[in-house]
Amino acid sequence: MGGTLHVITAEAWEHLDPGASYFQIDYLVEYATQSPLYMFTPTSPTKPVPLLASGQPTVSPDGKTVTVHIKSGWKFSPPVNRTVTSKDVAFAFERMYNANVVNGYAAGYFPIVGAKTAPGDRPIPGISTPNNTTIVFHLTKPFAGTMVKALTLPGTSAVPANYAPLAKADKSSPSTWDSNPPSQVFTGPYMIKSYSAGRSMTLVRNPNWSRSLDGVRPAYADTIVWSAGNDPTVAARQTLASSNLLMADTPPSPVLQTAYQSHKKQLSVAPLGIYYAALNTQVPPFNNINLRKAVIAMQNRNAYLLDRGGKLVGHVATGFIYPEVPGFAQAGGNAGGGQDFVSHPGGDKTVACKYMKLAGYPNCKYTGKYGQYGSVLIVGSNASPGPQEMQTVQSGLNALGFKTTIKAVPQQTMYSKFCGYVKAHITVCPTAGWIEDFPDPYAALFIPFSGQAIVPINNSNWPLLNDPKVNAALNTDAGITNQAARLKAFAQVNKMIVNDAPAIPEVWSDNALLEGTKVKGVLDPWNDDWNLAFSATH
Amino acid sequence: MLRYIIRRLLWVIVLLIIVSMVTFVIFYAFPSADPAVLRAGRSPSPALIAHIRHTLGLDQPIYVQYWRYLENIILHFNFGYSYQFSLPVTKLIFQRLPATISLTVGAVVVWLLVGLPVGMISAIRRRTVLDRATMTATLVAISAPVYWLGLMSLLLVSNDIGVVHIFDGAGTYTGLTADPGRWFGSLILPWLVLATAFAAFYARLLRSNLIETMSEDYIRTARAKGLPEREVILRHGVRSAITPIVTVLGIDIGTLLGGAVLTEYVFNIPGVGRLAYEGIINADLPVIQGTVLFGAFFIVIANLIVDVAYAFLDPRVRY
Numbered sequence: 085m086g087g088t089l090h091v092i093t094a095e096a097w098e099h100l101d102p103g104a105s106y107f108q109i110d111y112l113v114e115y116a117t118q119s120p121l122y123m124f125t126p127t128s129p130t131k132p133v134p135l136l137a138s139g140q141p142t143v144s145p146d147g148k149t150v151t152v153h154i155k156s157g158w159k160f161s162p163p164v165n166r167t168v169t170s171k172d173v174a175f176a177f178e179r180m181y182n183a184n185v186v187n188g189y190a191a192g193y194f195p196i197v198g199a200k201t202a203p204g205d206r207p208i209p210g211i212s213t214p215n216n217t218t219i220v221f222h223l224t225k226p227f228a229g230t231m232v233k234a235l236t237l238p239g240t241s242a243v244p245a246n247y248a249p250l251a252k253a254d255k256s257s258p259s260t261w262d263s264n265p266p267s268q269v270f271t272g273p274y275m276i277k278s279y280s281a282g283r284s285m286t287l288v289r290n291p292n293w294s295r296s297l298d299g300v301r302p303a304y305a306d307t308i309v310w311s312a313g314n315d316p317t318v319a320a321r322q323t324l325a326s327s328n329l330l331m332a333d334t335p336p337s338p339v340l341q342t343a344y345q346s347h348k349k350q351l352s353v354a355p356l357g358i359y360y361a362a363l364n365t366q367v368p369p370f371n372n373i374n375l376r377k378a379v380i381a382m383q384n385r386n387a388y389l390l391d392r393g394g395k396l397v398g399h400v401a402t403g404f405i406y407p408e409v410p411g412f413a414q415a416g417g418n419a420g421g422g423q424d425f426v427s428h429p430g431g432d433k434t435v436a437c438k439y440m441k442l443a444g445y446p447n448c449k450y451t452g453k454y455g456q457y458g459s460v461l462i463v464g465s466n467a468s469p470g471p472q473e474m475q476t477v478q479s480g481l482n483a484l485g486f487k488t489t490i491k492a493v494p495q496q497t498m499y500s501k502f503c504g505y506v507k508a509h510i511t512v513c514p515t516a517g518w519i520e521d522f523p524d525p526y527a528a529l530f531i532p533f534s535g536q537a538i539v540p541i542n543n544s545n546w547p548l549l550n551d552p553k554v555n556a557a558l559n560t561d562a563g564i565t566n567q568a569a570r571l572k573a574f575a576q577v578n579k580m581i582v583n584d585a586p587a588i589p590e591v592w593s594d595n596a597l598l599e600g601t602k603v604k605g606v607l608d609p610w611n612d613d614w615n616l617a618f619s620a621t622h
Numbered sequence: 623m624l625r626y627i628i629r630r631l632l633w634v635i636v637l638l639i640i641v642s643m644v645t646f647v648i649f650y651a652f653p654s655a656d657p658a659v660l661r662a663g664r665s666p667s668p669a670l671i672a673h674i675r676h677t678l679g680l681d682q683p684i685y686v687q688y689w690r691y692l693e694n695i696i697l698h699f700n701f702g703y704s705y706q707f708s709l710p711v712t713k714l715i716f717q718r719l720p721a722t723i724s725l726t727v728g729a730v731v732v733w734l735l736v737g738l739p740v741g742m743i744s745a746i747r748r749r750t751v752l753d754r755a756t757m758t759a760t761l762v763a764i765s766a767p768v769y770w771l772g773l774m775s776l777l778l779v780s781n782d783i784g785v786v787h788i789f790d791g792a793g794t795y796t797g798l799t800a801d802p803g804r805w806f807g808s809l810i811l812p813w814l815v816l817a818t819a820f821a822a823f824y825a826r827l828l829r830s831n832l833i834e835t836m837s838e839d840y841i842r843t844a845r846a847k848g849l850p851e852r853e854v855i856l857r858h859g860v861r862s863a864i865t866p867i868v869t870v871l872g873i874d875i876g877t878l879l880g881g882a883v884l885t886e887y888v889f890n891i892p893g894v895g896r897l898a899y900e901g902i903i904n905a906d907l908p909v910i911q912g913t914v915l916f917g918a919f920f921i922v923i924a925n926l927i928v929d930v931a932y933a934f935l936d937p938r939v940r941y
Binding site for chain 2: 257263315318497540542
């Protein structure tokens with residue numbers, strides 16, 4: 085107990101306003117400085133534990149009403165100092181729907197009656213607070229099974245209602261509450277004492293936080309000092325050579341190999357997410373399901389793993405529910421659902437040929453038409469391993485007679501101008517990846533594969549899969565509250581998606597993290613990173 | 623002279639407007655990514671994107687956007703708002719400028735202290751072993767990429783990950799006002815790394831200029847008058863040979879004040895170059911544009927200073 089925890093990263097924070105925060109690195113700060121209603125913890129990585137809430141939520145039989153009771157006596161940090169009430173939680177939801185705050189997930193996970201994204205903080209008709217410790221959410225659809233998991237997101241952390249500086253900040257567009265994090269109000273074990281954008285941050289204890297009332301986070305360190313913006317190679321080597329550093333992002337492959345060889349005790353590994361090559365299901369030639377299956381069968385998926393660094397960084401994927409997501413075992417685990425076109429990671433020409441014939445190409449070579457580009461347009465990131473992955477997918481496609489064109493662009497451009505821009509009609513996006521927002525199969529599958537999630541710009545359903553059966557199943561299963569039934573149902577949805585062959589499953593990725601010799605870093609498996617409120621120095 | 627300076631200052635304004643126009647066209651009219659989408663984050667609702675687009679003025683015609691951009695810069699000194707850091711770009715740049723100035727000034731001192739004497743000695747001791755050795759060393763120094771040199775220096779002589787623990791390593795930068803001793807210690811290695819290639823280049827440049835100058839008639843005359851060799855070299859030779867170096871120095875200082883990207887990156891010095899790098903990585907367009915404009919400003923001002931300095935260095939130059 086006590087001491088200073090030193091954190092080092094290459095990446096810097098984006099948004100530290102709990103209403104806007106939506107980034108892995110930011111979450112490390114949020115879960116140390118704020119208190120969402122519930123929390124997935126290192127010891128309970130798949131079942132939410134009540135944090136600000138006093139117990140598990142109550143769900144109505146129709147799955148359209150969720151009631152949460154919060155703990156009495158929980159206090160805001162200085163200068164507010166007063167007790168948190170349910171009105172403060174309601175205000176947090178109002179802020180998430182305030183367009184000036186710019187929250188990326190509220191509309192998707194909190195379908196509350198009357199909630200609408202628009203500028204300004206305004207009451208949401210579907211939220212009621214019958215007393216100071218009770219909040220009731222009325223939903224537009226039976227969605228409670230998913231929403232109770234999403235109540236772990238940082239946006240559900242109470243923020244002081246009727247607090248003049250916050251009200252003033254939220255009137256600006258964008259809200260300026262995010263501009264000076266030390267001036268924010270905190271409900272977690274730590275407060276942000278100093279902050280320099282992209283450079284450094286210091287967290288100190290929140291004098292109004294009570295360990296006994298929290299009951300979840302031990303908060304061992306007295307102070308947390310964070311240095312961001314470091315060169316990843318240097319930061320990783322500094323961490324290996326140090327006694328007191330905790331590196332919160334993935335080290336480069338060469339340093340990782342060194343760590344595996346001679347510093348294994350300083351290495352922790354958590355499953356990260358999935359990478360896949362999206363095949364556009366709405367334009368030729370891959371609007372033909374058998375062609376998609378042929379392409380997947382022909383691919384040497386071991387090569388994708390090698391492109392990313394080999395077995396040190398993950399496993400060859402066989403489906404779209406990945407190892408850290410509940411439901412992975414029900415979906416078949418590493419072996420997957422047994423579909424013949426994903427069963428051979430090294431590629432299988434015979435299976436590929438079978439599907440080419442079913443698609444109408446008896447010679448197992450594609451001779452048909454292409455879309456607007458005159459060939460299969462492959463667009464990927466120009467940063468490693470993007471170019472290698474594009475060549476891998478190209479090689480498999482050429483073996484089946486497809487003409488191909490490669491376009492390498494910056495990662496951000498790939499998403500915003502090509503793969504995430506529906507009208508661009510990109511045929512293959514081989515460097516797409518997904519990490520779930522919280523450990524639940526809905527969060528892993530809905531946005532990347534539901535037709536209802538397709539939006540014209542910044543679309544994340546890159547294959548543009550719009551299978552009515554998948555859409556319906558995702559909607560129905562989102563409401564299931566019984567965990568065993570839910571996981572079984574989503575495993576079935578995963579099977580349906582794999583059968584639709586919208587993408588080449590490439591890699592279930594692992595995140596390897598480094599720590600100094602005298603640091604006890606504790607991993608949050610769902611966020612694939614350290615949990616600072618659980619980590620300690622010896 | 624005053625009229626010349628005023629005329630040049632007016633040209634500086636025109637030049638900066640042109641630079642702003644070019645950067646605006648590159649980053650706003652043909653952006654690598656949609657700024658509204660970047661600001662919105664993953665899977666936002668269309669309503670949210672529409673709101674951000676309106677807030678950023680992206681729903682206006684391009685010429686209106688540019689006019690507002692220029693108006694904000696000229697009237698309010700406002701370069702926009704960083705998507706990543708949620709802070710005004712001007713504030714970010716001014717926060718980072720002291721680190722960049724510290725790095726630049728120290729490196730300039732180092733490379734002048736090393737490069738000029740080496741160049742002079744090589745020129746005077748032409749074709750000796752010393753000359754050949756220094757010129758080979760300068761060739762190696764010019765060829766070494768600064769990022770590689772930075773990493774190697776850290777792995778060899780930094781006091782955390784180095785083989786020999788001598789200098790403060792990466793991420794130790796401290797502001798001058800916060801702790802002058804630590805400021806100096808944290809910058810020794812970055813100064814040396816950044817100055818290496820410049821020192822080598824200046825040594826070679828001065829050597830070639832000085833060799834040419836020392837064969838001029840007026841140098842022979844000076845010697846014939848019986849002036850000591852030291853005075854011939856320093857007063858007559860170096861003074862003439864150094865003029866082109868002043869030109870290059872001005873441009874180099876201006877460029878580095880715009881950000882020594884790789885050195886700042888590898889040593890995690892929170893300077894303008896590091897900010898520009900982060901802007902590029904995150905497609906933070908206002909930051910990219912702001913740092914480009916600041917860089918351009920420093921370069922044109924440095925050029926102006928060089929041109930004025932010419933009048934003092936070279937008696938033949940009159941404005």
